[in-house]
Amino acid sequence: MNCPHHIQWVVPVAYGQHQCTLCYDLVVKKDVTPKFEDLPAEFQKRWDAHEASWKPPAAPKPAP
Ligand SMILES: [Zn+2]
Secondary structure, eight states: OOOOOBGGGEEEOGGGOEEETTTOOEEOGGGSBSOGGGSOHHHHHHHHHHHHTOOOOOOOOOOO
8 A cells, every 4th residue: 555645634533543544544743745844833733632632541550
């Protein structure tokens, strides 16, 4: 699959991740087209906010 993962197709999904609706791959900033750095600040802010919206559960405390 050689998909450019254009941001038009990328949607926020569960666990603070993003998914391309064209190829169904989970994508990260470096995967999208155009380059993440070149996107509007507003888009970058939404991306970061979504990523930050999910925190992995804390590791269980070791048994005493
Ligand atoms: Zn894609």
